[in-house]
Amino acid sequence: MEIIALTNQKGGVSKTTSCVNIGTILAEQGKKVLLIDLDSQGNLTSILNINTNDNTIRYTIYDCLCNTIGLSDAIVHTEFNVDIVPSDLNLSNADIELLNRNNKECTLKKLIEKSYLDYDYILIDCNPSLNLLTINALVASNSFIIPLEASILSIYGLNQLIKIVKLIQKKLNPGLKNMGVFLAKVDSRSTLSKEFDLQLKEIFGDKLFSTIIHQNTAIVRSQINRKPINFYDRSAKGYKEYLELTKEVMKRGN
Numbered sequence: 215m216e217i218i219a220l221t222n223q224k225g226g227v228s229k230t231t232s233c234v235n236i237g238t239i240l241a242e243q244g245k246k247v248l249l250i251d252l253d254s255q256g257n258l259t260s261i262l263n264i265n266t267n268d269n270t271i272r273y274t275i276y277d278c279l280c281n282t283i284g285l286s287d288a289i290v291h292t293e294f295n296v297d298i299v300p301s302d303l304n305l306s307n308a309d310i311e312l313l314n315r316n317n318k319e320c321t322l323k324k325l326i327e328k329s330y331l332d333y334d335y336i337l338i339d340c341n342p343s344l345n346l347l348t349i350n351a352l353v354a355s356n357s358f359i360i361p362l363e364a365s366i367l368s369i370y371g372l373n374q375l376i377k378i379v380k381l382i383q384k385k386l387n388p389g390l391k392n393m394g395v396f397l398a399k400v401d402s403r404s405t406l407s408k409e410f411d412l413q414l415k416e417i418f419g420d421k422l423f424s425t426i427i428h429q430n431t432a433i434v435r436s437q438i439n440r441k442p443i444n445f446y447d448r449s450a451k452g453y454k455e456y457l458e459l460t461k462e463v464m465k466r467g468n
């Protein structure tokens with residue numbers, strides 16, 4: 215089972231969009247996929263057309279982390295061939311509630327271990343900060359993927375994340391791997407300068423995914439319609455690019 219965290223403390227870089235689309239395209243490729251919404255904004259949950267106020271939804275990831283609910287009891291099947299552990303605003307209390315617990319950084323890891331889940335992939339959608347929830351995601355994962363905005367400033371911001379990853383690798387999860395970094399939401403009209411391109415290659419080397427995800431209105435529309443891109447418009451450039459990225463993710467996995 216490959217457990218991958220999509221993470222970047224910068225907001226709006228397409229962590230959630232990538233989690234939804236890579237997840238449902240992995241399912242399309244025959245893989246069994248669980249998505250975990252680890253953000254109190256609950257965007258992943260809403261895009262997959264799940265409403266935690268609906269009385270068929272009994273538990274969220276908050277109940278698993280902070281109460282005694284098992285992960286399996288919170289799993290919801292979606293209409294898009296992936297399962298999800300949903301989230302909502304309650305999750306914003308988790309950081310404080312977990313604070314005084316022993317092994318607070320390992321809460322999610324233990325939940326996953328205890329549940330004997332049968333999935334090929336678990337993708338974790340992180341929130342835009344380096345808080346205890348994000349640390350829990352990185353401790354529970356085999357690897358992480360960083361969606362990156364195409365600007366030099368967003369690269370500078372990664373130092374903090376890399377520092378935390380190193381600490382986690384040293385103390386809590388020695389096996390944690392950087393699967394790679396990809397550029398997302400790139401404006402097709404702007405050609406990335408040669409200089410920037412070289413800098414990216416110099417910094418990330420073979421960690422840089424070959425696929426670039428461009429800005430694509432079909433992606434935005436698919437989310438308004440609460441669907442992943444492969445269920446909304448398979449002719450869209452956004453679908454083709456996410457398919458390529460997903461194939462790279464499959465190749466880079468264990």
Ligand SMILES: Nc1ncnc2c1ncn2[C@@H]1O[C@H](COP(=O)(O)OP(=O)(O)OP(=O)(O)O)[C@@H](O)[C@H]1O
Nearest residue numbers: 224225226227228229230231342399428429430433
């Ligand atoms: N390829 C794309 N083309 C156009 N718009 C996109 C694309 N990818 C993401 N977006 C839009 O960018 C915004 C941010 O995307 P998303 O919510 O996936 O980022 P995020 O990193 O999860 O944000 P947060 O840090 O708030 O969790 C959303 O409005 C989304 O619709």
Ligand SMILES: [Mg+2]
Nearest residue numbers: 229230253257
């Ligand atoms: Mg998000």
